Amino acid sequence: MSSAAPFTVLIPARLASSRLPNKPLADIAGLPMVVRVARQAAQSGATRVVVAGDSPAILQACAEHGVQAVLTREDHPSGSDRLAEACSALGLDGDDIVVNVQGDEPLIDPALVGAVACLLQDRPQASMSTAAHPIETLVDYQNPNVVKVVCNAVGLAHYFSRAPIPHHRDQNGTAWWQATQTSASAGYGPLRHIGIYAYRAGFLRQFPQLTPAPTEQVEALEQLRALWHGHQIAVHVTQHAPGAGVDTPEDLERVRALLAGR
Template identity: 45%
Template structure:
């Protein structure tokens, strides 16, 4: 099975224009993401799909293959699908271009979840969520799953809603011992090549439009999305105010690298040294 990582990166983000080129410890954001993907041995190739020359140049300098895509893609996955038409791959992993702390070991686990004749059309990463303030934030996407480890729904709203706890506390919050698991979605997806190329042809779903979450398009079409628990959390760069926080975490990873002879983030995996 040949797996390829594709990182979608557009320049014109509405919340943070030029985000892929923002400097983190003196290196563009997109370069950090490329290095994390390249540290995963499950990938035969790492590709950056972009509509911007500067991003393409930064990606190539970091060791990725840059593929130019159109500016009119509806979503990051549509951009990945456009790039994937020219790629030889059985599985394509959409690695978010604003996740410089993604753990290469988790990317490998996601690829492994796609193996076998009964593998899903899609798989994605999640982490347990225990912080009520984070659970309430719309920028943090939550997911609820069935007993077989497949996604039932993704939402920006706090789900599942713990009714008894809310009535007792006078507000919605996560109980100390929740009767159902609370999952934070990390936004990294694996697709079979066939599913990925079919994705742009699916009609935009009503729930996708309401939540502004592209994965709901697949659920509304009846696709199965396997959920894989990541061993490491990941902090994305969604807005300019996230830069300082992420730089602190990257700096902590560099200090750990000097001690251990590898690289990583607190709680993350070790891999080749990066500068």
């Protein structure tokens, strides 16, 4: 893999959250969560890190800690729509590489951010790149909240699903799971999708105008829209699961305790 081309990290941050109000501003070890995410991302080799927020309060918190931020509309239906607006505001287009790091991932591995950007640089046929890691338990393999991805021989995504894929026709789930434990190194083991994406900025600006895909609507997985319309997604496979994100007050307390322990 070649050295990474210049890339920008964009961090979508939305103040409203049903499970954790004001989530981007939640204090974690003395810093607002979105600022901590930005500082992690800044260690990835990115040319710049920009928060795409939906509230002046987010921009103020970023400014107080030296983090660049742009104000985006409150009514975007998805994070990718928010990032498309941010790309326009920042003048990013064409083959400029943009990495989407979620604003609730304070434990994001900077090396993973850089690897996803580098992979997209190396795959000119792909419009996007993302990441995955081997699934470690049968419970996760069967869990519809754990998104799986199947790749082809050159590491491009065939399909993403909440279903346990790949599925062995002639074995039940447990037997197939046990079989994968000896074959994962050969590329046959099921992979858990990690929700980090790199995009070519021109495609990201186009993406919200693409018609939602039937598969996307059935699975509730936005990345299936890209595959439906013929765009390719390169997949970086890492052996390590990422640090957990923050969706609930319990998640927040767990991350606070972890960082306090460090």
